[in-house]
Amino acid sequence: MKLNSIIIGEGQPLLILHGFLGMSDNWKTIGNKLAEEKKIQVHLIDQRNHGKSPHTDAHSYELMAEDVSMYCEQHALSNVILLGHSMGGKTAMLAAANYPELVKKLVVVDIAPKYYEPHHQQILAGLTALEEANLQSRQEADKKLSEFISEKPVRLFLLKNLKRKSEGAYCLKVNLETLKKNIEEIGRAFPQDKAFKNPSLFIKGGESNYIKEEDEEKIKSQFPAAEIKEIKGAGHWVHAEKMNDFYKVLVDFL
Incomplete structure (x- = not known):
């Protein structure tokens, strides 16, 4: 599987995974800003069955996590920062847990490790x-x-x-x-027996109900080095709705 991506800038590699029905373009503004101001090499990735990446009959977090590992191999990347929004956040969690040697830091945007009922x-x-x-x-x-x-x-x-x-x-x-x-797969929980111990940041929208207060204990149990930050006034598309606030929280963590 060879995923399509847009690569911007030079420096520490940061891989960004969009949400369900999204694409790499959704993160271009933030990607350009990070590459220009923070000397980060940003990889805006189309996940399988989205954007310009290959279409397949299968769609699961195990496969998408494997796609991330293969992408790193194809581009000779290591010690990456992995950021994912919504569905991309679940992919990022599993890729970080399955391939901890690849991932230096993890950023998860407005999704918890729990199960979500189909709502699309x-x-x-x-x-x-x-x-x-x-x-x-x-x-x-x-x-x-x-x-x-x-x-x-x-x-x-x-x-x-x-x-x-x-x-x-x-x-x-x-x-x-x-x-x-595969719509049931989109809401599937992060496996109970998995964890990621490196620094992690979970960013939630203050107006979103995707990460609730009661979810924070589960986040901390499977991501023991996690910080949880709330962006006030933002819904599920935190990075688009409150871009400046989101950018500041992200850069402080990076």
């Missing part, structure tokens, strides 16, 4: 409707998606997955069939 049904229904429509413009796609999702920012985020086919109509970059088939 409406979004997946909307994307399925896009896939089945013969879309000729982004405006047409937005109109179709608005039948399923009322929040404009969520639609804009999802519409980044549109790409134009050679014959002119639009299609999706994500491997929707595989993701729908």
